[in-house]
Amino acid sequence: MNKITEIDPQTAAEQVVPMLDEISPTMCMAKWLWSSIHLTNGLTNSCFLPPLHKIDAEAVKKNPRALHNTPEKKQQRAMMLKGEQPDGCSSCWRVEAQGKQLSDRAYRSSEPWAQQGWEDVIDTGADGDIDPTYLEVNFNHACNLACSYCSPHLSSKWAEDINANGPYPTKVPHNSIDYFKSIGHYPIPNREENPYVEAFWKWWPDLYPKLKHFRMTGGEPLMDKNTFRVLDYVVDNGRKDLNMSITSNASVPEKNWNRFVDTVSFITEYDKLESFRLFVSVDGWGEQAEYMRDPLDFDVLWRNVNNYLNRTKDGLVTFIVTLNMLSMPSIKKLMEGILELQRIHNVTKTRRDDNGKLIFYGIHRVYVDTPALHFPAWQSLKVLPKEFWHYGDECLEFMKANPDKNRESRWVGFKPHQIARFSRSLDFMKQGFSSLEEEVEAQGNFVRFFEAYDKRRGLDFHATFPELGPYYNKWKARL
Ligand code: SF4
Secondary structure, eight states: OOOOOOOSHHHHHHHHHHHHHHHOTTOOTHHHHEEEEETTTTEEESSSSSOOEEOOHHHHHHOGGGGTSOHHHHHHHHHHHTTOOOGGGHHHHHHHHHTSSOOHHHHHHTSHHHHHTHHHHHHHTTTSOOOOSEEEEEOOOOOSOOOTTOOTTTOHHHHHHHHHHOSBOSSSOBSOHHHHHHTTOSOOOTTSOOHHHHHHHHHHHHHGGGOSEEEEESSOGGGOHHHHHHHHHHHHSOEEEEEEEEEEOSOSOHHHHHHHHHHHHHHHHTTOEEEEEEEEEOOSSHHHHHHHTTTOOHHHHHHHHHHHHHHSSSOEEEEEOOBOGGGGGGHHHHHHHHHHHHHHHSEEEEEEOTTSOEEEEEOOOEEEEOOBOOSSGGGSGGGSOGGGHHHHHHHHHHHHHSBOOGGGGTTOSBOHHHHHHHHHHHHHHHHOOSSHHHHHHHHHHHHHHHHHHHHHHTOOHHHHOGGGHHHHHHHHHTO
């Protein structure tokens, strides 16, 4: 097979389409090689777009590869090999039916982890078991934060709130633990045996050498012993072609943080991995960020990120900014802060060239991604009144005015795809709700939720977001 050599994602995706077509017109490498496995509750999907489905707890006891190779995925793989379209991949089929742009199927299949496993996919076919080359897992839902848009099956802190006070009084009660239990999404309690985590560790020695990307999410992964077991494994079994990452709130207890930075500092110092990336979740600046990610201490987060960047050799950071309505008043300030971190950390050394002239070297170490929050709809950008859209427009202008130009900008600035992502999120905001009824319901739920949130968490919406107060009061008066 011809390998894709193009590193520009758009060109690579265009190049891969005829290669996929040689197999079938609906072929997608992600169905075999990309996996998200929720070890907390035994759910999986490939890729991240189709709905999660249950993993058979008995099957994984006999065969740990059943964590990824479920009967449902095998059925979808068989359909793809025959040129049929599995329902779960509808988001790709919709894009392809419009005929205007390539779907995720082309982008995913052209990425290096997909190229690496191409022959394995052909050999495996529909019925065999395959090890993914791109894997995301979460071991535990333990978390010390309970962010406004999160839920009790993903955060133990949220579960404490719901256990103490019940679901939130939105029109349809929000974040009911009984609901998550009824759909099989609630985690297995830590005190009980978890067949999925056990199967993962049985699989790990065979899986580890195949991986190209491995990402640990949560809960908060730095509060879980399995995360440190993985990192310790890397210390003893380096893999120079593996990209490892972790998604963290960067505000865990100091003991956990220090252990993490000590270990990653060793891993990066001795080149045990191709790269290590810390994804940091934060959605605004200062006390507004603290309100959204209760009970975050923003200064601790910022100090920790600096500490990680100072202590790890070429350790990478990507800020995951889940844009919701409350992000917008401080979004530009957050982008300014990210640029400042780039100024401090992206230029890594200065040397003399052959003519004795000082020349500096750098790499991109600090990145940002700005997906829009879709659920719950009443915290999404669509709830933000038009009067405040200028926050987003000003931030977009700021990003455009500070483009990344590699050495010329000392590796400081925003890349075109980062600017495009932010711009797409603003488009989503400006699309608004599909009906006035939906909009009014979202505004009502916004007030119902944050009234209770303030009471339960000891917070003060009006003091934190004074600019939004008049709208809040108007929506409240209508209830
Ligand atoms: S076809 Fe699309 S939705 Fe389905 S696995 Fe591939 S990228 Fe994901």
